[in-house]
Amino acid sequence: MLDKDMADARSGGGTVPNDLEALWLPFTPNRQFKREPRMISRAKDMHFYTPEGRAILDATAGLWCSNAGHCREPIVRAIQEQAAELDFSPSFQFAHPKGFEVASRIAQLAPGDLDHVFFANSGSEAADTALKIALAYQRSRGEGTRVRLIGRERGYHGTGFGGISVGGMPNNRKFFGPLLAGADHLPHTHLPENRFTRGEPEHGAHLADRLEDLVALHDASTIAAVIVEPFAGSTGVLPPPKGYLKRLREICDKHGIVLIFDEVITGFGRMGTAFGAEYWGVQPDIMTFAKGVTSGTVPMGGVVVRKHIYEAFQTGADHAIDLFHGYTYTAHPLACAAALASLDVYRDEGLFERAGQMAKVLEDAIHTLKGHPLVADIRNCGLAAAVDIVPQPGSPGLRGFESMKRGYFDHDIMLRITADTIAVSPPFIVTEDQIGQSVEAIRAILTSLDGG
Numbered sequence: 001m002l003d004k005d006m007a008d009a010r011s012g013g014g015t016v017p018n019d020l021e022a023l024w025l026p027f028t029p030n031r032q033f034k035r036e037p038r039m040i041s042r043a044k045d046m047h048f049y050t051p052e053g054r055a056i057l058d059a060t061a062g063l064w065c066s067n068a069g070h071c072r073e074p075i076v077r078a079i080q081e082q083a084a085e086l087d088f089s090p091s092f093q094f095a096h097p098k099g100f101e102v103a104s105r106i107a108q109l110a111p112g113d114l115d116h117v118f119f120a121n122s123g124s125e126a127a128d129t130a131l132k133i134a135l136a137y138q139r140s141r142g143e144g145t146r147v148r149l150i151g152r153e154r155g156y157h158g159t160g161f162g163g164i165s166v167g168g169m170p171n172n173r174k175f176f177g178p179l180l181a182g183a184d185h186l187p188h189t190h191l192p193e194n195r196f197t198r199g200e201p202e203h204g205a206h207l208a209d210r211l212e213d214l215v216a217l218h219d220a221s222t223i224a225a226v227i228v229e230p231f232a233g234s235t236g237v238l239p240p241p242k243g244y245l246k247r248l249r250e251i252c253d254k255h256g257i258v259l260i261f262d263e264v265i266t267g268f269g270r271m272g273t274a275f276g277a278e279y280w281g282v283q284p285d286i287m288t289f290a291k292g293v294t295s296g297t298v299p300m301g302g303v304v305v306r307k308h309i310y311e312a313f314q315t316g317a318d319h320a321i322d323l324f325h326g327y328t329y330t331a332h333p334l335a336c337a338a339a340l341a342s343l344d345v346y347r348d349e350g351l352f353e354r355a356g357q358m359a360k361v362l363e364d365a366i367h368t369l370k371g372h373p374l375v376a377d378i379r380n381c382g383l384a385a386a387v388d389i390v391p392q393p394g395s396p397g398l399r400g401f402e403s404m405k406r407g408y409f410d411h412d413i414m415l416r417i418t419a420d421t422i423a424v425s426p427p428f429i430v431t432e433d434q435i436g437q438s439v440e441a442i443r444a445i446l447t448s449l450d451g452g
Helices: 004-011 030-035 073-085 097-109 123-140 161-166 205-218 244-255 276-280 307-312 333-348 351-369 398-410 432-449
Strands: 042-044 047-049 055-058 114-120 148-152 184-186 223-228 258-262 286-289 301-306 375-380 385-389 416-418 421-424
Touching: 055 432, 073 333, 097 114, 097 301, 097 333, 114 123, 114 307, 123 148, 123 161, 123 223, 123 258, 123 286, 123 301, 123 307, 148 161, 148 205, 184 205, 205 223, 205 244, 223 244, 244 258, 301 307, 333 351, 351 375, 351 385, 351 432, 385 398, 385 432, 398 416, 398 421, 398 432, 421 432
Parallel strands: 148 184, 148 223, 223 258, 258 286
Antiparallel strands: 042 047, 047 055, 114 301, 286 301, 375 385, 385 421, 416 421
16 A cells, blocks of 8 residues: 555556565565655656656666766667667577677777786676686686685675675675685775875775785685775775785786786776776786676676687587686677767766866865764765765764665655765766755765754
8 A cells, every 4th residue: 555655646647556465575665665665767868767856866876877867868769779770699509799899899998918808797796797707717717725815804895696795895795604615805994094085095005915915825826816896885995095906917927916906996987097907007817897888777797808718618519618617698789779878978078087077176175074073984986986984873874875765755866875974976967056956965864863
């Protein structure tokens, strides 16, 4: 039976379900949501719209993915046309032309000799694919004892078993048993002395040397790969300390360890460049991507590998499969069409460059919140920023959750939260006024939480 709010929404012309029980939402308190739904029925450019037609400013590019904005006509048209031409093509032993075209476009954007693309359907699948390729690569070159995978505390690499094993967010791990054997973790880089830093912090590059400690503990002959996000996004925008990523590269080279960058968030423009690897001038051996590759329109993910890694698999008989891995929907035709159109929009509108320009605007605006009694820290990196809220005593996470709710219901804005952290990562088409609107909404929300 419809409650009053739902009935009002329906009378406003939107389409609202009359039964919310069947759907189990991810990363959501479902009982609370079904008492007080936060519904989205359509989107355009910088806004979502509720069923009753209320515009909600998208300050998060959906989930870090709608980089070109919503329902962009060239991308929509490409998806529609592809659905009418080729709806599905098997990716085992067969292929379609657009898969090769997208792979070539991505390889051209990737730095150095990151020349070969393997498609998946999400960032989670991309992370597990990268880990499997790293393990198989080590074995293919006669280093089969290298089975250990190293992640980082507070890292996020999706929700597959590989990703949560190397990930470092406790709630994503603790419910699911022992996970993959042999995984270990570097320390996170969020240091108290770096509070309220603009961009990359000065302190913390030495934390990369903890990899040497893990090598001493486990021996290099057992370590296959290290995986890190260039900046840790889902945990709350933790920029890498200056020199940190370069030091990781040096240590991995020294010990024959594959270095994986999880670029699911940083890939496709968030740093003002195609990939974070380009921005920081550090080339990984494997790079994951998802989200922005299709501007969030159709699920797609994947990995890009360096030439020597790909070639290590090309040594068997002509009829022999070289990598026993893949997905039914690898390089799905609709996803490929969406990716090609998205890459065209990024190029034609100069959106990567625009993201780099707007990053400074966001930095200046978000740091005006310093001094608010509920603000514990502010961080920014590229076109992304985070505000740590002082937790409510005895109820960690409550103020963050209330911030998200009040943003939607009272301030017409969508915010991303992780516990008591608010994150913003707008589409690249965001205007200066919309950045200012976002920051003022956060300020008003925090003041309301403080009893103002």
